[in-house]
Amino acid sequence: MIIYQDLNFKNFNSLKINCKIKLFLEVENVNEIYLLKLIFLKLKIKYYIIGNASKILFKDEYVTCPVIYINNSFSECYKLKQHFLVSSGFLIKKLIINLAKNNYGGFESLFAIPGTLGGLTYMNASDNNVAISEFIEKVIVLDENNNLIILDNKQCQFSYRNSIFQNNKYTILYVLLKPIKRMENKILENIKLSLKYRINNQDFNKNTCGSLFRNNEKYKAYELIIKCQCQNIKINDAHLSIKHANFLINDNNAKANDIILLINMVKNKIYEKYKIILEEELKILN
Numbered sequence: 001m002i003i004y005q006d007l008n009f010k011n012f013n014s015l016k017i018n019c020k021i022k023l024f025l026e027v028e029n030v031n032e033i034y035l036l037k038l039i040f041l042k043l044k045i046k047y048y049i050i051g052n053a054s055k056i057l058f059k060d061e062y063v064t065c066p067v068i069y070i071n072n073s074f075s076e077c078y079k080l081k082q083h084f085l086v087s088s089g090f091l092i093k094k095l096i097i098n099l100a101k102n103n104y105g106g107f108e109s110l111f112a113i114p115g116t117l118g119g120l121t122y123m124n125a126s127d128n129n130v131a132i133s134e135f136i137e138k139v140i141v142l143d144e145n146n147n148l149i150i151l152d153n154k155q156c157q158f159s160y161r162n163s164i165f166q167n168n169k170y171t172i173l174y175v176l177l178k179p180i181k182r183m184e185n186k187i188l189e190n191i192k193l194s195l196k197y198r199i200n201n202q203d204f205n206k207n208t209c210g211s212l213f214r215n216n217e218k219y220k221a222y223e224l225i226i227k228c229q230c231q232n233i234k235i236n237d238a239h240l241s242i243k244h245a246n247f248l249i250n251d252n253n254a255k256a257n258d259i260i261l262l263i264n265m266v267k268n269k270i271y272e273k274y275k276i277i278l279e280e281e282l283k284i285l286n
């Protein structure tokens with residue numbers, strides 16, 4: 001385990017928000033996760049679990065609760081006949097390339113998502129065609145009492161950008177994936193196509209968390225944002241993208257407070273006009 005004290009978090013989160021974390025614990029295996037959880041449970045200490053920090057915002061400028069960082073240092077992948085058992089810290093990009101080398105794929109359009117398999121599972125990350133949950137057979141977790149449990153796909157209650165993990169305190173350890181047989185060349189071609197689409201349609205290289213608000217069957221958040229002219233709202237360096245109206249952007253020095261103010265202003269404007277309460281997709285940790 002790598003332990004950082006008073007870590008400057010700016011370069012660890014894709015929004016590039018500056019905050020300091022008192023105790024940042026980069027784990028390398030299941031034993032470390034188990035022990036940390038056990039200690040925090042016994043001592044009744046609140047803690048956070050994060051993946052690649054592409055969908056989170058810490059509300060405070062100084063985070064005093066310990067943060068367990070499940071990322072690239074916890075990368076394991078085992079082939080079991082048609083299945084792959086993959087640890088939650090595996091970055092999705094790296095995983096897709098690894099599977100492609102074995103001629104397995106199916107979710108390569110998610111290549112550009114800058115997250116870990118744990119984060120993608122928690123969020124049920126998706127693009128227009130594919131959701132990660134379509135390839136998940138089982139998820140191995142530590143529950144709120146630190147017991148090991150195995151959930152099958154149905155028990156994970158996956159729906160659009162949602163899963164059971166958003167409503168409990170489970171820590172995702174491993175995911176059993178069943179990718180489909182696909183030739184490596186085809187997968188690489190699909191990755192190129194999806195990257196081209198994203199570069200043309202999204203602020204791919206800016207400081208962003210991707211979409212700020214959730215869509216649902218009744219509306220698309222970006223349409224409401226455009227109709228209410230919310231792209232004109234700027235709070236210091238925080239604003240919404242011109243290219244993709246639901247993308248949150250930090251030009252450089254936005255603070256968490258700027259983003260929270262922006263969220264409230266956008267929600268109020270949309271509520272005033274349409275009586276719709278938008279729900280954040282960004283996870284605000286406080």
Ligand SMILES: Cc1cc2nc3c(=O)[nH]c(=O)nc-3n(C[C@H](O)[C@H](O)[C@H](O)COP(=O)(O)OP(=O)(O)OC[C@H]3O[C@@H](n4cnc5c(N)ncnc54)[C@H](O)[C@@H]3O)c2cc1C
Pocket residue numbers: 014048049050051052053054055056070088089112113114115116117118119120121122123124125126127161165170171172173203204208209210211283
């Ligand atoms: C440029 C860009 C493009 C994006 N495009 C898309 C897209 O097309 N589709 C899409 O769905 N999303 C997209 N996103 C959003 C984001 O990348 C995804 O939501 C991703 O799944 C988050 O993964 P992460 O590892 O960064 O999780 P984090 O941001 O670190 O965490 C997100 C949530 O998951 C929880 N979590 C993370 N790991 C674990 C674990 N092991 N156990 C339990 N809980 C855990 C955290 O507590 C937190 O609540 C995009 C983001 C960016 C910046």
